[in-house]
Amino acid sequence: MRRWIKKKIVWLSVFISLLLSADSYVLLKAFVLPQAEAVIATNQVASDTTTVESSNTTETTSSEPVITATSYTDENIQIAIDEQVVNDTTVYVVDIQVSDASYLKTALAQNTYGRNIKEATSTIAKDNQAILAINGDFYGFRSSGYVIRNGNLYRQSGEEGQEDLVIDENGDFSIVDEYDVSAQELLDSGVQQVLSFGPTLVENGEIVVDTSAEVGQSMSSNPRTAIGQVAENHYVMVVSDGRTDESVGLSLYQLAEVLQQAGAKTAYNLDGGGSSTLYFNGNVINTPVGGQGSSERSVSDIVYFGYE
Known part of the structure; x- marks a missing residue:
């Protein structure tokens, strides 16, 4: 027994x-x-506007850029960073104008799409020779939400009520509900980028979030990252600090106000909190709170301007 x-x-x-x-x-x-996954479909837009060819070499620009601590200017890309204080919070408002939409790009951590593939925003930016970059929508944190990057469709599972930022081949912004259109339809129409986070902050120049709006169960004051379009080939990025003794953080409504004041006609909230990171010319400009001390949180993707 x-x-x-x-x-x-x-x-x-x-x-x-x-x-x-x-x-x-x-x-x-x-x-x-980490689990790498394959591209489902592609509709990449080829562009030859980013190079100036001579008889012997191919160069990205015909003259050296003028760079300061808060600006970058060459014949194709103009960037100006304005540091403000809003609601006891340091806020970076970046005005970007480009000669062609092809300079607005996205990049994936380790240049690979998949689950649990992450790197710091600055690492992804440096790997892609970005001039200016912000963290993206952290697609890897979720199992649904459309993912189209640089004309490649990676994920087409969506959900009703999820608002996405769509960037077409002309670099123009629009907002779609995943219930109303499939990812394949967007790709077939020539869309180059789809970012799935939100909510939409500004549409047709008007603020479309109320004072109580928030992402999930997040606190009302947070570090924030957002992107908007002012006009053709004219964009604005906003990154705010938060959760520190020096900076309280912004609500979504306050973030929308900053973007509207910067001239955005369409603006969209990206992953914030510990992910919020602003990279410019080799350096992280803001104060991230996602890692150890004031270090960056590793994320799955970035939005950037550059030549690579």
Whole structure:
């Protein structure tokens, strides 16, 4: 009898160990282990406007850029960073004008789409020779939401009520509900980027969030990242600090006000909080709070301006 009981205990222990191992693997696969995934479809727009060819070489610009601590100017890209204080919070408002929409790009961590593939915004930016970059929508944090990047469709599972920022081949912004149009339809229409986070902050020049709007269960004052379009080939990026002794953070409505005042006709909220990062000319400009101390949180993607 005792021998039988011991056998039962041994087999029960083995079963529990296997069960725990299986559960651990599922959790690791879902949240830790990197898993690269393939492109579903592509509709990349080729552009030859970013190069100036001579008989012997190909250069990105015909003259050296003029760069200061808060600005960048060459014949194709003009960037100006304005540091403001809004609601006891340091806010960076970046005005960007380009000669062609092809200079507005996105990039993935490790140049790979997939689950649990992450890098710091500055690392992704440097790998892609970005002049200016912000964190994107952190697509890897969710299992749904359209993902189209640089004309490549990676994820087409959507949900009703999810507002996405769409950037077409002309660099123009619009807002769509995933319930109203499929990712494949967007790709077929020539869309180059779809960012799925939100909410929409400004549409047709008017603020479209109310004072109580928030992302999930987030606090009402946070570090924030957002992007907007002012006019053709004219954009604005806003990154605010928050959760520090020096900066309280912004509400979504306050963020919308900043973008509207900067001239945005369409503006969209991206992943914020610990992810909020502004990179310019080799340096992180804001004060991220996502990592150890004042270091960056690793994210899955960025939005940037540059030649690469």
